[in-house]
Structures are given as C-alpha cells and as structure tokens.
Amino acid sequence: MRQYIPFLPVVAIYGTLFLTGLLLEGMWQPMALLAFYGALGQVFNIFLGLTGYVDFGYVAFLAIGSYGMAIAASSLYEDLGWWIVPTGFVLAFIMASFLSIAVGAIALRLKGAYFAIATIGVSEGLRYLIEGTGLWGGSMGIIVSRPLREAFGREGANSLSTFWADSILYGIALVAAFITLMILKSRAGYAFLAMREDEEAARVMGIDTTRYKLLAFFISASLGGLIGASAWTLKMNYVFPSDVFDIVYTIEAIIIVLLGGSGTLLGPLVGGLVYGALKYWLAVTFPGLQLLLFAPLILVIIVAFPQGIIGILRERMGSAFRGVIL
C-alpha cells in the first residue's frame, strides 16, 4: 500500500480542479485547460522525463490520435451509434502506437540532437503527406459534428464536447500519472535513472537501453493519441492538419515538463498548473502582449531552475524525504 502514497497528492489536485470546475460558475473551461496541460505534461513526461530524450515531433501522436477518433466517427456512426467513441479511442491508441513503434525503431537509435531533428521531420512529413495526397480529407480535414449529432442527438453531442471531452482528459492524466508511479518504483525506473546519467555505462551495467527507450516512447505516444482524440476531435468536432500538427503543442509539452520537474511524478502536474495559470493570467492582464512577455519569462525560469519546481523541492527536503515527493 505504501508505494501508492505518492499518488494521493495527484488525485487530490486533479480532484480539486475537477470539483472547482463542476461547482463554481464559469470555472469549467479554465479548469479544463489546466487539466489539458496537466495531461499533456504527464503523458509527455513518460518519454522526455524518463529518458532525457527530446521528441520535437511529439504533436504527431496527438494528431494521429485525433484522426483515429475522426475516422471512427465519420465512417462508422451509422453502424455503431454511440459505440463510435470507445471505438475511436481504441483506433486512436492503435494508430498512435503503430506510429510510435515505426518511428521509435529507427529514430531511437540516434543520439540527442539527431533524434530531435528526425522526429520533427517525421511530424512535418506526415502533415505534408496528408495535405499533399488528400489522405483523410487532406488539408480540408475531417469534420465530425454531424456524425456525432446523429449518434448522440443534439444534447448528447453538446455534452460530449463541453463536458465529457474535458473529463476524459482528467482520466488520461490520472492514468498517465499512475503509470509513471509504477515505472518509477520498478526496475524500469532504475534503468531510466541510470540511462539518463550515462547511457553507455548503463549498457555496460546490463541495461538494454534501446528497449527501455522504446517502451517509454510507446507508452507516451499511445496515451498522447488519446489526448488528441479527446481534446481535438471530441471537443472541437473537427480535425485540420494545420491545427493538430501545430508544433506549439510540442513546445508547450516540453516547457511544462521542464518547468515542473522532468522525470518526477508531480512535476508535469505542477508544471501544467503553473504554465496554464500564467498563460491565462497574462492573456487577461496584458491582452495582445502575452506571448511577448510569456516566452522570455518561461525561458528565464527554465534556465535558472533546470531541475524544475519539484526537483528543487526534493533537493531542499534532503534524501530522507525523496521517496515522499516523487
């Protein structure tokens, strides 16, 4: 039982966000935005945080997942009815995991910067492939509002978009956090720890580093596919390649993980909260200027505190408490 204790603060924070959104007038959307950033960070952390490798093409997995849901919804709604949503999640998961295995098997053999460049190439390449060949509606994308209305009725489709799509993100964030905790506590967690410090020495100590990297990449990517399916297709009811392949989401994911504390359990959650709140606050207080202020501010924070918020807390607490905050 004791090993699950670090999970309690995670449940408490997401629970508080969820209830605040539910109970306070006008707070659902702001809380849902925080949950989105939390989920994005939590899921991306499983790869970046555990392996130390930066995937600049990560958004491709969200994108492919959003297509998975859109394909299921637009082509199967007549046969499946409301089952298109679970089917869509399964398809999103499968498509994202296949992409991750294909990309990972090749790109994960590359080191550091080469890996980063290769992954950008894959993401941009996939987008041009879709736009250029007209695959899945090409640059016109897929619009799923009608299929969803037919399957769920007007009311149902509306609550799917304004309530369920957001709620599912809380669920994905919790699942991702739980998986992170399980990994950190297992042999795999120590394999990642060793690998981040010195990959060659880790291999000499008996660790199959490529296998562990692929494992983290796979988990992170397939959960990312679920985020895409929910946050894009179900929430917006459309999928346009120019939106879902936007590199901004990759950059936000990187910032959230670094800000909160890479490779920690609570880091991406705290990072997501701080990032989301700061972005929201700047947009309200300095409308129009937010990006101008935001980018340098974030950069300064990350350069000044590379271990992130949770990393600093853990250092301050000393080794005896390291097990408490993960």
Next chain:
Amino acid sequence: MRVILDVKGVSKGFGGVQALRDVDLEVRAGEILGIVGPNGSGKTTLFNLISGVYRPDTGRIIFDGVDVTSLPPFRRTVLGIGRTFQIPRPFKRVTVMENVAIGAMFGSSSVGVEEGFRVAEGYLKVFGLWDKRDRDAESLTPVERRLMEVARALAGRPKLLLLDEVMAGMPPGELDGFLSILREVKVREGIAVVAMVEHIMRAVKDLAERVVVLHQGRKLVEGPTREVFMDKRVLEVYLGRT
C-alpha cells in the same frame, strides 16, 4: 580448470593507432589473472572488447561457451561479465546505494528492486561505503568511486570481473584490506578476476596467480606471476621506461 573466457586473435585499431594486434587470452574459472603493460599498451582496449564497448576488427571472444563477439554490452553483462572503468563512471546524481542496487538489478543475477537493495547493502558494508549510502555518487572521492564501481559490478554476480586499475591512488593501508576482500569474495562467489594493476606492482605480485604482459598492443609474455617478473623482456619493458 575450465576456461571461462577465451579471446582468440583480437585486433583493434583506432584510425592510425593499432591498439591491439592479434592478442590471445584465456581466463580460467575462479583464477586471478593480472594484466600489466606500460601506458598505451592496450589493456583498457582489451577490456572494452571483452565487455562489448567496442567490437574487435578481427578475432573472436568466447565467454562461458558463448560466442559474444558481436553481442551488445548489456547481453554480455547478463551472461556474467562485470567490469569497472579506469576513469570511474558512477551514475553521479544517483545515491551510492542506488548505484550498487542498479548493478544487482541488471547484472547476471537480474533481481527485483527490493532484492537489489538487499544485495547492495551487503556489498556497501563489505567495501566500507555503508555510511555514505544516501549520498549522491558524485560526492565520493576518487578512491571511493572506484570501490563503489567494484561493489556495483560484484552486485550483478558476475562470473568474470574485469578491474581496470581500481587500486590506483589507494593508500597502502587500504590496499591490503582491499586485496583481502577481493580474494575472499572471489573464493566465496567462485568468480574469475582479471585485474590490471599496472602501477602497483606489489598488488599484482600479491594478488595474481598468473600474469599477462602487453606491450604495444601485443602479448609479450604470459605465465605464473613469479616467472613473469623475472623475465628479461619484461624487465626491459618496465625498467627501460622507469
């Protein structure tokens, strides 16, 4: 005695430098073999070939009946080859305890997390690092780092342990203690130890039953320790340099 490691005619070049030329080496189960030779004679390169950091240009490496010549390092470790690094490579921002536990978890013993920490506890106590178990490894002195690397390698329960100048810089008082621990562990675990202790001849003479001398990438002499150190060619190589 059974041959645990059979290195057959390995060569390795780096650009213009031929680090090893056609070297044969046999290590028998449970023995302690010393490898000596002047700086740059290819000792570390030989370890890198055996542990899989590099692949040889020619030749084969057979470990415990398995041809490991083209296996990646982690597979060799799981089969039972453990090593230390001449320039220690601890996982720096990881505690001393965790470093050694990682050795146990992924070595040929492949134990779970809890068992890994239990094994680590034993070796930390043996090597006098127990009091520093919760410190990050980067806070250790160079000598402590070497001891930790030996503990980390042993925790994986190797059948063959490659020690690359672990005794360098060790104060004479500690050296004797270290040598007797090594002999004891060797007997208890039944492992073969290959140690290169180039600069501390006393340690080689004390520890090794057999010695191989490398010179400019070739095997110069091989034999029982006493005889090797009386060999003319060896005296020339060593006394000629120092």
